[in-house]
Amino acid sequence: MSLRFKAISDPDGNGSNSKEQKTDLGNGSEVVYVPRLLTSDESWKFFDYLNKEIPWTRPTLRVFGRSHVQPRDTCYVASKGLPELIYSGYQPHAYSWDDFPPLKDILEAVRKALPGSTFNSLLLNRYKGGNDYVGWHADDEKLYGPTPEIASVSFGCEREFLMKKKPSKSSQERSDDEPVSKRLKKSSNPDHHSFTLKHGSLLVMRGYTQRDWLHSVPKRAKAEATRINLTFRVSLHQANNYLKLMVLFVLMGTLEATLKDQLTPVVETPPPHIGEDSSRYSHRSIETLVVVLAAITIIGVIAGIIARLCGGRHFGGNGEHDIEGWVERKCRSCIDGGVPAVPPPPPPPQEPKPPSEETKK
Numbered sequence: 001m002s003l004r005f006k007a008i009s010d011p012d013g014n015g016s017n018s019k020e021q022k023t024d025l026g027n028g029s030e031v032v033y034v035p036r037l038l039t040s041d042e043s044w045k046f047f048d049y050l051n052k053e054i055p056w057t058r059p060t061l062r063v064f065g066r067s068h069v070q071p072r073d074t075c076y077v078a079s080k081g082l083p084e085l086i087y088s089g090y091q092p093h094a095y096s097w098d099d100f101p102p103l104k105d106i107l108e109a110v111r112k113a114l115p116g117s118t119f120n121s122l123l124l125n126r127y128k129g130g131n132d133y134v135g136w137h138a139d140d141e142k143l144y145g146p147t148p149e150i151a152s153v154s155f156g157c158e159r160e161f162l163m164k165k166k167p168s169k170s171s172q173e174r175s176d177d178e179p180v181s182k183r184l185k186k187s188s189n190p191d192h193h194s195f196t197l198k199h200g201s202l203l204v205m206r207g208y209t210q211r212d213w214l215h216s217v218p219k220r221a222k223a224e225a226t227r228i229n230l231t232f233r234v235s236l237h238q239a240n241n242y243l244k245l246m247v248l249f250v251l252m253g254t255l256e257a258t259l260k261d262q263l264t265p266v267v268e269t270p271p272p273h274i275g276e277d278s279s280r281y282s283h284r285s286i287e288t289l290v291v292v293l294a295a296i297t298i299i300g301v302i303a304g305i306i307a308r309l310c311g312g313r314h315f316g317g318n319g320e321h322d323i324e325g326w327v328e329r330k331c332r333s334c335i336d337g338g339v340p341a342v343p344p345p346p347p348p349p350q351e352p353k354p355p356s357e358e359t360k361k
């Protein structure tokens with residue numbers, strides 16, 4: 001499918017999402033709502049494409065030991081090399097961004113609205129009417145880390161998105177003490193929020209929202225039409241690979257410094273007197289040679305990897321340009337603790353031992 005639409009992430013034409021609404025949920029949690037990330041026309045094009053082309057499935061989930069069919073259609077897209085997503089005993093197949101090119105245009109619009117974001121996976125949901133819903137939950141899988149930013153783009157039928165604070169010991173005690181009349185006043189209750197997610201809108205949850213809050217899209221008898229929702233997420237595995245690469249480079253630096261130490265005496269030490277303990281120097285030379293050969297091998301391997309990365313891959317953050325996934329696959333054994341491809345740095349140079357009686361002979 002070669003359909004590509006260029007998304008306009010600034011429908012107001014004034015260089016910013018002027019109608020952005022921020023809701024501070026307290027304790028480091030925040031929600032941002034942008035009613036018009038995309039224009040209505042482009043949003044309908046995306047809707048039609050997604051509705052027709054996405055291989056929607058309605059999996060059977062296991063919740064509290066009981067099986068039930070998920071009350072909405074779903075699909076999952078992720079960059080290569082990420083850990084698998086598993087929820088309620090279900091592991092969705094991870095499609096590639098290249099399978100559905102218009103998703104990259106939507107991601108681009110989200111990126112423009114959220115500069116610096118690095119979303120690398122996407123969960124798609126389709127609600128085929130008011131009976132389809134998502135129950136109260138938090139997207140607090142370990143895979144997303146402690147403070148995930150989740151960007152949710154909606155198309156088609158407007159639906160209500162509800163948020164409520166997770167019951168904590170202290171908030172439970174507080175609400176038990178409150179008079180019922182006060183607890184029922186939902187509109188002024190800071191522990192509940194409601195957003196009507198419009199066609200072409202963006203809602204962002206960030207900070208500790210997944211730790212401290214639940215969200216849902218409840219059934220609505222009157223919502224007859226189809227709604228499609230995309231939640232862009234960052235799976236943390238790739239970030240970890242950056243760290244692992246950094247460790248590799250630090251190791252290289254240590255090795256280089258050690259080598260310098262090893263080589264200096266070879267150049268600077270005056271030649272030994274003939275007839276003195278020459279075996280001591282040949283022992284030292286072999287040691288140095290081994291270290292040099294090991295270093296050349298390591299640097300060669302790393303240079304090869306870097307050359308492949310720079311020559312064959314493009315640098316970029318979305319699914320199509322997935323350096324980390326490639327490194328992950330190629331170097332799984334070395335960066336994931338299997339057989340170490342890179343040996344540890346050589347031991348510090350040893351003081352030459354006085355020659356034994358045997359070697360003196």
Ligand SMILES: O=C(O)CCC(=O)C(=O)O
Nearest residue numbers: 123125134139217229231
């Ligand atoms: O459909 C929505 O707006 C929310 C979907 C959602 O919460 C999820 O996929 O985790």
Ligand SMILES: [Fe+2]
Nearest residue numbers: 137138139215
């Ligand atoms: Fe969610």
